[in-house]
Amino acid sequence: MEKEILQQVTESLEAQASSKKLSEEAIANITKVFHDAIIQKNDQWQEDKEKLLQEKQELLKASENSEKELESLKQELASVNEKVTELENEAIAREEAEKFSERMGELDEIFELEDEDRMILASELKTVSSEESFAEYKEKLNVVWKHKTKAFKEEQEKLISEKIEAEVQKESKQCPAKKPKLLPKTKPKKLLRV
Secondary structure, X not given: OHHHHHXXXXXXXXXHHXXXXXXXXXXXXXXXXXHHHHHHHHHHHHHHHHHHHHHHHHHHHHHHHHHHHHHHHHHHHHHHHHHHHHHHHHHHHHHHHHHHHHHHHHHHHHEOOOHHHHHHHHHHHOOOOOHHHHHHHHHHHHHHOHHHXXXXXXXXXXXXXXXXXXXXXXXXXXXXXXXXXXXXXXXXXXXXXX
16 A cells, blocks of 8 residues: 555656656645545554454453453362362261271170270270271270170180089089979969959
8 A cells, every 4th residue: 555655656756757847736646645645544543443442342351251250260169179178078077987886896796895885995996096006906905804805704604604514413413313393283263353
């Protein structure tokens, strides 16, 4: 566009240069060409300016929307993180409760426990975290509460039963054999009415 204007001016000047004088008509032509070029460039500049302003406004709106969306995503992420943390805590608590129940069950299988014993064990088991520390705790209980183990009690009952059986055998050898007496048959008494 600019080259065309420059070429038109150059052609007008060359045409006038041959006559060695610039007439009013030539000056008017040159002025008109310059005026038209300035108007055209001004219009183009105004259009470009409007387009840039529109693009700027669109970019600002897009930026605002992006910021709002980013803020929304941040809130959602925070909420999700909070829920994940809550679920993890619940899973940990559930796992600890299962371990506790499993350990109490294991001790119940080994020992004959009273309710008071269970309360003591429950309070102490809450502080036992690892499997290694539980194994140590169980060994300690096997020493301290040996008399409460089911195996020990069964062994004691067996020894007592054997002693009783031995005493019964001893007594039966010392006493002559007697025939057991049968009780006489009795008739049921009539119920008295009051």
